Amino acid sequence: MKRMKKILSIALIGSVLFSSTACSNDIKPSAVSNTQQNKDKVIELTFWHSMGGKGGEAINKMVDDFNKTHPNIKVTAQYQGTYDDALNKLKASEQSKSGPDIMQVYDIGTKFMIDSGWTTPVQEFIDEDKFDTSKLEPNLLSYYTVNGKLYSMPFNSSTPILYYNKNAFKEAGLDPNNPPNNFNEIEEYGKRLVKKDASGKVTQYGYSMAIYGWFFEQFMAKQGALYANNGNGRDKEATAVVFNNDAGLNIINWWKKLVDEGIAGNFGRKTDDTKNAFIAGRTAMIIESTASLKSILDGVGNKFEVGTAYLPALNDSKDGGVIIGGASLWILNNKPKEYQKAAWEFVKFMVSPEEQVFWNENTGYFPVTKEAYDLPEMSVHLEKYPQFKTAIEQLHSTPINRATQGALIGVFPEARQIIEQNIEKVLNNQVTPKQALDDAEKNINSALENYNKTSNR
Numbered sequence: 001m002k003r004m005k006k007i008l009s010i011a012l013i014g015s016v017l018f019s020s021t022a023c024s025n026d027i028k029p030s031a032v033s034n035t036q037q038n039k040d041k042v043i044e045l046t047f048w049h050s051m052g053g054k055g056g057e058a059i060n061k062m063v064d065d066f067n068k069t070h071p072n073i074k075v076t077a078q079y080q081g082t083y084d085d086a087l088n089k090l091k092a093s094e095q096s097k098s099g100p101d102i103m104q105v106y107d108i109g110t111k112f113m114i115d116s117g118w119t120t121p122v123q124e125f126i127d128e129d130k131f132d133t134s135k136l137e138p139n140l141l142s143y144y145t146v147n148g149k150l151y152s153m154p155f156n157s158s159t160p161i162l163y164y165n166k167n168a169f170k171e172a173g174l175d176p177n178n179p180p181n182n183f184n185e186i187e188e189y190g191k192r193l194v195k196k197d198a199s200g201k202v203t204q205y206g207y208s209m210a211i212y213g214w215f216f217e218q219f220m221a222k223q224g225a226l227y228a229n230n231g232n233g234r235d236k237e238a239t240a241v242v243f244n245n246d247a248g249l250n251i252i253n254w255w256k257k258l259v260d261e262g263i264a265g266n267f268g269r270k271t272d273d274t275k276n277a278f279i280a281g282r283t284a285m286i287i288e289s290t291a292s293l294k295s296i297l298d299g300v301g302n303k304f305e306v307g308t309a310y311l312p313a314l315n316d317s318k319d320g321g322v323i324i325g326g327a328s329l330w331i332l333n334n335k336p337k338e339y340q341k342a343a344w345e346f347v348k349f350m351v352s353p354e355e356q357v358f359w360n361e362n363t364g365y366f367p368v369t370k371e372a373y374d375l376p377e378m379s380v381h382l383e384k385y386p387q388f389k390t391a392i393e394q395l396h397s398t399p400i401n402r403a404t405q406g407a408l409i410g411v412f413p414e415a416r417q418i419i420e421q422n423i424e425k426v427l428n429n430q431v432t433p434k435q436a437l438d439d440a441e442k443n444i445n446s447a448l449e450n451y452n453k454t455s456n457r
Helices: 002-024 031-040 053-069 083-095 107-116 122-129 138-144 166-171 183-193 213-222 229-233 246-260 271-279 290-300 337-350 353-362 370-374 376-384 388-397 412-427 433-454
Strands: 043-049 073-079 102-106 153-158 160-165 202-204 285-289 306-309 325-332
Touching: 043 053, 043 083, 043 337, 053 073, 053 290, 053 337, 053 353, 073 337, 083 102, 083 107, 102 107, 102 337, 107 138, 107 325, 107 412, 122 325, 122 337, 138 153, 153 290, 153 337, 160 166, 160 213, 160 290, 160 388, 166 183, 166 306, 183 246, 183 285, 213 246, 213 412, 246 412, 246 433, 271 285, 271 290, 285 290, 290 306, 290 388, 306 388, 325 337, 353 370, 353 376, 370 376, 376 388, 412 433
Parallel strands: 043 073, 043 102
Antiparallel strands: 102 325, 153 325, 160 285, 160 306
16 A cells, blocks of 8 residues: 555656646647657557468568558568467467467467457458458358358468379370369379389379378368368357268278379378479379469479369269368457557458469469459469469359368367378278278367367357
């Protein structure tokens, strides 16, 4: 109490001194000077992202352009490592409220970010600003919209596509303009594309696919099948995964068959290893993200012509399609509203048509806004690199439903790793496909149950 009285006394003395000084100098605060102060104020924001290489260079350029055109806002971009690393750093920073103002979070972090309570849904700014979301791609909006509310802004979005070596197709007597559409054709084409040396060693596989949980999720959606219950966790909170069925077995059985028969190469869990094998001509077809298109084209150079096609189908499901990947931009609520509104200005800039064309040209992520296609630069770009059209057309042909919206579970990063571990065991003949799915289901459901009990909502 004594300390509080002392503080109040000091404050009172200070205010008297200020008043007498102001009067003696005849200083009268005016509305003009306050307006000038507000005008000169610069709001500084921190933006955490996970884009390295070409993507990181593009991010830095976009941030610089924003700062030049918004003198009252200064954004500092900071690379935080992989998506997993960045999310872990965010969790640590929130303990001390020292996190960023804007955060790039990968698709499978969506449920956790919503449950965390650390963000302000962008829907609030959209409503205040009367921002027209109809100009954004509906498939992307549907992923990040939960219970009718858009929580984050789609930014770098991608889907998986088939990449193939057109020169290898010609050598094998295949039509380079007629890529395979389904698993049966992948197997048929793959057999003809395999090359061996005199000793019988395979020098070129027909097909390859990294052991990546995202691909398993995609092939579930391609069959119109759900990954988790309760409408993939979108009708109400998911309590269990539901991939341990014929749809899940179709994927792993087919995958193992191609590897066992020497048609498909197994280059492990690192997607870069499979991608580099394709660039080097060690495999004629691969599944990879559209985000890799620029790096693949640059890596291949003039060695051969790269073709692209839709993700192959397992069955004739009309509900099948692809789920978007990539990441979105979240606005943190650890600062006053004026900071959040400044962050919203940055988010709008990053998804503007001009910036999205630049982003597409330098990465391979397709534009999140439909208005990008109205710009002449985009038309020139697609004319020069027609491979980019595949991802765009595939996105537009994908029906929006619970399967293609993707699952919402709070332990998705962990679930993806569990799937990868078990598929790897199958390909290494350590467990059967059914055992792998049984184990994955058990472990993921255990983690999900624990999350649902302990998460703060």
